[in-house]
Amino acid sequence: MSSAEPKTPAGFPSEAEADARLTADRFDIIALIAKADRRREAGDRRAANAYYSAAIRTAAARPSSDPAVATEIARAHVAVTWLADLFRQTLIDGMRAAGFTREQQHPRFRKSLDMMFGDVPRPAEYRQFPQKPMAHYYPDMAHVEFADTKPWDWVAQLEAVFPDMQREALSLLAQHDGFQPYMKMANARPQQDHHGLLENADWSTLHLWQNGAAVDEHIARCPNIYRAVMDHVPLCHIGPRAPSVMLSLLRPGAKIPPHSGMLNSRFICHLPLVVPPDCGFRVGGSTIEWQEGKVIAFDDSVEHEAWNNSAYDRLVLIFDIWRPELSQSERDQITAMFDIVDNYR
Incomplete structure (x- = not known):
């Protein structure tokens, strides 16, 4: 885990200034990073991660020749890594406190965490329309478009x-x-x-x-x-x-x-x-x-x-x-995970 929290450079925009700049231009990279910094300082790490990540995506899509922007994007990458380490430990500790150590987790749920943490990749799906959930990928779910409701x-x-x-x-x-x-x-x-x-x-x-x-x-x-x-x-x-x-x-x-x-x-x-x-x-x-x-x-x-x-x-x-094929234990573990996520700041 990263040893020290990243620091905001002196003279960086305040949150109010960042908000005003983002109102004028939601692709303002410096303003996105400033917003992230101020959210991190306020203890809202989820929002901070969202803004750092948005800045990184924006810089990739709209490259800038400004050296100051390159410096701040490098700092955003460091901050995202630090936040990811912190989130990972929070989730591991929270699942243990909820009674779901790694050994007690359902194999599919354990695999989903490994994918969330980036330890293993999502399996490749060689189809035109794969499962692409934005928040949590649960592995080994049969591919379904419209489900058969007759048994219900x-x-x-x-x-x-x-x-x-x-x-x-x-x-x-x-x-x-x-x-x-x-x-x-x-x-x-x-x-x-x-x-x-x-x-x-x-x-x-x-x-x-x-x-x-x-x-x-x-x-x-x-x-x-x-x-x-x-x-x-x-x-x-x-x-x-x-x-x-x-x-x-x-x-x-x-x-x-x-x-x-x-x-x-x-x-x-x-x-x-x-x-x-x-x-x-x-x-x-x-x-x-x-x-x-x-x-x-x-x-x-x-x-x-x-x-x-x-x-x-x-x-x-x-x-x-x-999904009907999920056991009660899996449902309990998914619910416990999101309780930790939603209370993470």
């Missing part, structure tokens, strides 16, 4: 109460109140525009469960939808990360560009509530049209996209479940 008893139970759910959905669409852009501006991390969707109401959501808790004011507007999910669905609970139970609104003519999700240890499920013609959904090499009242499940770590080519709103209920 809860699917029929949920679909049986669809008419009541759809009535609430139509009422919500008549008002449009409470829906917020899915991609929200946030200063806590480096910001990307994601194909013009940042603060764009074309793709909006109404959360019923978010950040580990129920959203009571939204549930009051669609209690049947919320109760149906809670009564029938084996949701994936991972602290504030999951589940997300939300209504996803895609406006007429809108598209959600190709992207990949955070985890491959879960499936994302859709229950289409209001779907006009000319709406579609692709996961990997498979494309479907949603059918109102029919649940689909898919691995969102595989590239996917959606579109609404109609003149009407599309509304889909979204929630997440564990």
